[in-house]
Amino acid sequence: MTGPTAVESVTASFARMEAVRAGADGLNCVLWSDRERAPLAGYPVAVKDNIATLDLPTTCGSRILEGYVSPYEATVVSRLRAAGSVVLCKTNCDEFAMGSSNENSAYGPVRNPIDPCRVPGGSSGGSAAAVAAGIVRIALGSETGGSVRQPAAFCGVVGVKPTYGRVSRFGLVAFASSLDQVGVLGRTVDDAALGMEVIAGRDPYDSTSADRPVPRYRDAASQPMRGLTIGRPAEYFPPSLDRRVAALCDRALDALRSQGAQVRDISLPHTDLAIPVYYIIAPAEASSNLARFDGVRYGLRVTGDDGLRAMYERTRSRGFGPEVTRRVLLGTYVLSAGYYDAYYKKAQEVRACITEDFRSAFASGIDVIFTPTTPSPAFELGAKSDPYEMYLNDIFTCTGNLAGVPGISVPIGRVDGLPIGGQLITRHFDEAGMFAAAYALERALGDEAHR
Numbered sequence: 541m542t543g544p545t546a547v548e549s550v551t552a553s554f555a556r557m558e559a560v561r562a563g564a565d566g567l568n569c570v571l572w573s574d575r576e577r578a579p580l581a582g583y584p585v586a587v588k589d590n591i592a593t594l595d596l597p598t599t600c601g602s603r604i605l606e607g608y609v610s611p612y613e614a615t616v617v618s619r620l621r622a623a624g625s626v627v628l629c630k631t632n633c634d635e636f637a638m639g640s641s642n643e644n645s646a647y648g649p650v651r652n653p654i655d656p657c658r659v660p661g662g663s664s665g666g667s668a669a670a671v672a673a674g675i676v677r678i679a680l681g682s683e684t685g686g687s688v689r690q691p692a693a694f695c696g697v698v699g700v701k702p703t704y705g706r707v708s709r710f711g712l713v714a715f716a717s718s719l720d721q722v723g724v725l726g727r728t729v730d731d732a733a734l735g736m737e738v739i740a741g742r743d744p745y746d747s748t749s750a751d752r753p754v755p756r757y758r759d760a761a762s763q764p765m766r767g768l769t770i771g772r773p774a775e776y777f778p779p780s781l782d783r784r785v786a787a788l789c790d791r792a793l794d795a796l797r798s799q800g801a802q803v804r805d806i807s808l809p810h811t812d813l814a815i816p817v818y819y820i821i822a823p824a825e826a827s828s829n830l831a832r833f834d835g836v837r838y839g840l841r842v843t844g845d846d847g848l849r850a851m852y853e854r855t856r857s858r859g860f861g862p863e864v865t866r867r868v869l870l871g872t873y874v875l876s877a878g879y880y881d882a883y884y885k886k887a888q889e890v891r892a893c894i895t896e897d898f899r900s901a902f903a904s905g906i907d908v909i910f911t912p913t914t915p916s917p918a919f920e921l922g923a924k925s926d927p928y929e930m931y932l933n934d935i936f937t938c939t940g941n942l943a944g945v946p947g948i949s950v951p952i953g954r955v956d957g958l959p960i961g962g963q964l965i966t967r968h969f970d971e972a973g974m975f976a977a978a979y980a981l982e983r984a985l986g987d988e989a990h991r
C-alpha cells in the first residue's frame with residue numbers, strides 16, 4: 541500500500557487550511573501561513589555531485605575527492621532547503637563535469653532509464669536519470685557546454701540552462717568559470733520553472749550573479765504565443781541532420797505555430813566555430829581551476845618520501861581520470877607563454893562573434909530561437925571512444941554557454957523509442973520568455989512529446 545506523496549500531503553493540508561479559514565464556523569485556528577515562502581514544501585530534490593552540500597559528500601565524480609564533505613553549502617542548495625525541499629541524494633556525473641555520456645565518472649557510468657544499454661547523456665547524467673526514473677521531480681545539474689540540456693534530451697525530461705549570471709555559482713565546483721552555470725532538470729516545464737524561480741537571483745557570495753529581479757516563471761504558463769516570432773537557424777538544421785530528428789523539429793515548429801507564433805528562417809553564421817572555441821576556452825579555464833587539487837587541501841593525498849613535487853604528481857595522476865587529464869594538458873598548453881595569443885585570445889575573439897550572432901538575431905525581431913538539442917538520440921554505452929566524436933554532442937548547446945544566453949530542452953518526440961529534445965533560446969535574462977515558449981510547446985505537443 542502506498543500513501544500520499546509528501547507534495548500531495550502538503551498540498552492537501554494547505555487546501556484544507558484555506559477551506560477551514562474560509563468556512564462559516566470561524567475556527568480561527570490559523571494565524572499565519574507559509575505557502576508563498578515554501579513553494580517546494582514536500583519536494584525531494586536531487587543535487588549533482590559537483591554542488592556543495594553540508595551533509596553528504598561532494599566528489600564531482602572524481603577519485604581525487606572521494607569521501608570529501610564540504611564545510612559550506614552552495615547557495616542554490618540553501619535556497620532549495622529554505623523553500624521547503626529535502627535534499628534526497630547527490631547524483632553521479634562525469635568527472636568534474638567533463639563529458640557528454642556520464643561514462644567519465646570514477647564511480648561507474650549511469651544508465652539511461654529509457655534503455656539501460658544506452659547512456660543518459662552528461663555530464664549531469666545522474667540528475668537526468670533520477671528525474672526520468674521518477675526518483676524526484678526536480679534535480680540540480682550544472683552546465684558548461686550543454687550538460688543539463690543534453691542529458692535532459694537523452695532522458696526525455698526538461699532541462700534549463702539560465703543566463704550566465706542568473707544563478708549563483710557559489711558552491712558549484714568550478715570547471716570553466718566564464719561558462720559555468722547551475723541548471724535545473726524537471727519532469728515538466730512547470731517543475732523546471734519552479735526550481736529556477738527558487739534558485740535564481742543575486743547572491744553576495746558570487747560577484748558574477750546579476751542584481752536583477754527574478755520574475756515568477758510559472759506565470760509564463762498562461763502567456764500566449766500570438767505575435768511572437770520564432771527563429772529557425774539554418775546552421776542547426778544541416779543537410780546531414782538525421783531526418784527523423786529534423787521531422788520531429790518540424791512537428792514542434794508546427795505546434796508552436798498552432799499556438800499563434802510565426803516561424804522565420806535565420807542564420808547564426810559562426811556556429812561551426814563553437815566546438816573548436818569551446819575546446820580551447822573550457823580546458824584553459826579548467827587547467828587553472830583544477831590546479832587547487834594538489835593533495836594538500838582537498839581529498840586524496842598519495843604520499844612518499846621523495847618530496848612535495850612528487851606528492852603533487854602522484855596525487856594528481858592517481859586522482860584524475862583520463863578525460864580530466866587530457867583537458868588539463870590541453871588547457872595548460874593553450875595558455876602557455878607564446879601560445880596564449882594564438883589560442884586563448886583568438887578563441888575569445890571568435891566567442892565574441894558567436895555572441896554577436898545571437899544579439900543580431902534578437903535585434904532583428906526574433907523572440908525565441910528553436911533548434912534540436914542534440915543531433916541524435918542517446919547512444920549505446922561504449923559507442924563513442926574517440927574524444928572528438930564525443931565532443932560533437934554539444935554542437936547545438938555550447939553556443940549558448942559561449943554567448944551566455946538561456947536555453948531549455950523540452951521533449952519533442954521519439955526516434956526508435958528514444959527521446960529527442962527541442963531547444964528554445966532567448967535573449968540574456970529573458971528566462972520568462974523562454975519558459976513561455978516551453979510551456980506553449982509542451983501544451984501543443986501533449987502526449988506526442990513522448991511518442
Ligand code: GLN
Nearest residue numbers: 637638639684685686687
Ligand atoms: N560535454 C561538454 C564537456 O565535456 C560539456 C560539459 C558541461 O556542460 N559540463 O565539456
